Amino acid sequence: MSDGVTRRDFVKVGSAGVALGLATSTLPGQAPGDEKLRCAFVGVGGRGGGLLQAVLGLEGVDIVAVCDTTPANLNRAREAIEQKQGRRPAGFGGAYDYRQMLGSDKVDCCVIATPCDWHGRMYHDALVAGKPFYGEKPIAITAKECKLLRATREQHPNVVAQIGFQWGAHQGRADAIRRVKGGEIGELIEGRFCRHNGWGSLGRWFNDRKRSGDWMLEQAVHEFNLLWWVTGEHPLSAYTLGRTNVVEPQNAKRDITDFYATILEYPKGLVVHYAHGWISPPNFGGMETKFIGTKGGLDVLGASLMLQGEKDPRPGEGAGGDTAEHLRNFFDAVRANDPKAVNCGIENGLQASYVGLMIRKSLDEKRKVTFEEMLEDDTPMPEPPEA
Numbered sequence: 170m171s172d173g174v175t176r177r178d179f180v181k182v183g184s185a186g187v188a189l190g191l192a193t194s195t196l197p198g199q200a201p202g203d204e205k206l207r208c209a210f211v212g213v214g215g216r217g218g219g220l221l222q223a224v225l226g227l228e229g230v231d232i233v234a235v236c237d238t239t240p241a242n243l244n245r246a247r248e249a250i251e252q253k254q255g256r257r258p259a260g261f262g263g264a265y266d267y268r269q270m271l272g273s274d275k276v277d278c279c280v281i282a283t284p285c286d287w288h289g290r291m292y293h294d295a296l297v298a299g300k301p302f303y304g305e306k307p308i309a310i311t312a313k314e315c316k317l318l319r320a321t322r323e324q325h326p327n328v329v330a331q332i333g334f335q336w337g338a339h340q341g342r343a344d345a346i347r348r349v350k351g352g353e354i355g356e357l358i359e360g361r362f363c364r365h366n367g368w369g370s371l372g373r374w375f376n377d378r379k380r381s382g383d384w385m386l387e388q389a390v391h392e393f394n395l396l397w398w399v400t401g402e403h404p405l406s407a408y409t410l411g412r413t414n415v416v417e418p419q420n421a422k423r424d425i426t427d428f429y430a431t432i433l434e435y436p437k438g439l440v441v442h443y444a445h446g447w448i449s450p451p452n453f454g455g456m457e458t459k460f461i462g463t464k465g466g467l468d469v470l471g472a473s474l475m476l477q478g479e480k481d482p483r484p485g486e487g488a489g490g491d492t493a494e495h496l497r498n499f500f501d502a503v504r505a506n507d508p509k510a511v512n513c514g515i516e517n518g519l520q521a522s523y524v525g526l527m528i529r530k531s532l533d534e535k536r537k538v539t540f541e542e543m544l545e546d547d548t549p550m551p552e553p554p555e556a
C-alpha cells in the first residue's frame with residue numbers, strides 16, 4: 170500500500186495468537202431446520218453486557234459463543250445466556266481467540282464491544298474473514314487504521330458491518346434529517362453542539378489515551394456521526410483548544426482531555442462549534458445537537474425541525490429507536506446479506522473518527538489542522554496490551 174501502512178502491521182499475531190480460520194470444535198452445532206442466526210460476542214464488559222441483554226431479548230438469534238479476557242465477565246455472560254437460552258455457550262478467554270469466532274462456519278455473525286484500541290484490528294480481521302459484525306464505536310483511533318480499514322473495505326465490500334452508533338436507529342430522526350437535506354430549513358449556517366459530562370474519572374483504559382483514543386474518539390464520535398449524517402461531508406479543518414489534568418490532577422497516568430472546544434469549518438460556509446467536557450457541577454451537564462439554517466433549525470437528538478415564524482416544532486415522522494433497534498437492524502441486514510441495509514456502516518465509522526482525529530491533532534498542536542493533514546498523521550496504530 171502506498172500510504173506506508175501494510176496489512177502485516179495489523180495481522181501480526183503474538184505468541185498467544187491463533188491463525189484466522191481455526192475450527193471451533195467446541196461450538197455447538199445447529200439443529201436441522203433451525204434458522205436462528207448464530208451470534209458470537211467478543212467483549213462482554215459494561216457495554217457488551219448491555220448489548221448481550223438486548224440481543225437476548227430479540228427473536229431469531231442464538232448466542233453460541235462468548236469471548237472475553239476477563240474471566241468474571243466471561244462467566245457472567247455465559248451464565249446469563251444459559252439462563253435465557255437453556256444452553257451454555259462456548260467460552261473463550263484469550264486475547265486473540267476472537268479470530269476463532271471469525272473463522273468458524275458455526276458462527277454467522279459477531280457483536281464486538283472491546284476497548285477502543287482493539288477495534289481497528291478486530292474489524293479489519295472480520296472484514297477479511299467475511300464475517301458480519303456489529304462493532305462498537307469508534308471504528309478506529311488512528312488515521313493509519315482508518316486508511317487500512319478503508320482499503321480493506323474496498324476489497325471486501327459485501328460484509329455486513331454495523332458500527333455502534335445507536336442514535337442512527339431512530340426513524341423519526343432519519344425523517345427529520347431527510348427533510349433538512351430536502352431544504353426544509355434552508356441553507357445550513359451553524360452547527361451548535363456540546364456534551365458536558367459530570368461523571369468524574371471513569372478510570373481503567375478510559376484514562377489512557379493510547380487505549381481509548383481520548384474523548385473525541387471514545388465518546389464524541391456519536392455526535393460526529395450525526396454531523397456526517399446531516400451534512401454528508403467532512404470538515405475542511407478544525408481548530409481546538411482544551412485542558413487536561415483538572416478532573417484527576419493527582420493521577421499522573423491519566424492523559425486524556427478534560428475539556429476542549431473546537432471550531433469545525435465545513436464547505437459552503439457552514440461552521441460547527443462543539444464543546445466537550447468532564448468538569449460540570451451538578452445540574453450543569455447535558456447535550457446540544459442542533460443545526461441552524463436560513464429558514465429554521467434542526468434538533469438532531471430531539472428529531473424535530475423548528476421553522477422561522479412558527480410556534481411549534483415539526484417532529485420527524487417514524488418510530489423511535491436506540492440500541493435494540495440498531496441491533497435488530499444489523500441482524501436483519503445479516504439475514505438479507507445486504508451490507509447497504511445497515512443504519513451506520515463502515516463509512517459512518519470512518520467519517521466520525523476523521524473528525525475526532527482532526528480535533529485531537531489540532532488540540533495537540535494548538536493550531537488549525539486540515540483534513541489532509543489529519544490523514545497524513547503518522548501516530549502508530551495501537552499495539553494490543555496482550556499478545
Ligand SMILES: NC(=O)c1ccc[n+]([C@@H]2O[C@H](COP(=O)([O-])OP(=O)(O)OC[C@H]3O[C@@H](n4cnc5c(N)ncnc54)[C@H](O)[C@@H]3O)[C@@H](O)[C@H]2O)c1
Binds near residue numbers: 214217282285287334
Ligand atoms: N454505543 C455506546 O453508547 C457505548 C457505550 C459505552 C461504551 N461503548 C464502547 O464499547 C466499548 C467497550 O466499552 P465498555 O465500557 O464495555 O468497556 P469494558 O472495559 O467495561 O469492557 C470491555 C470488555 O472487553 C474485554 N476485552 C478486552 N480485550 C479483549 C480481547 N482481546 N478479546 C476479548 N475481550 C476483550 C474486557 O475484558 C472487558 O470485559 C468501547 O469501545 C466503548 O467506547 C459504546
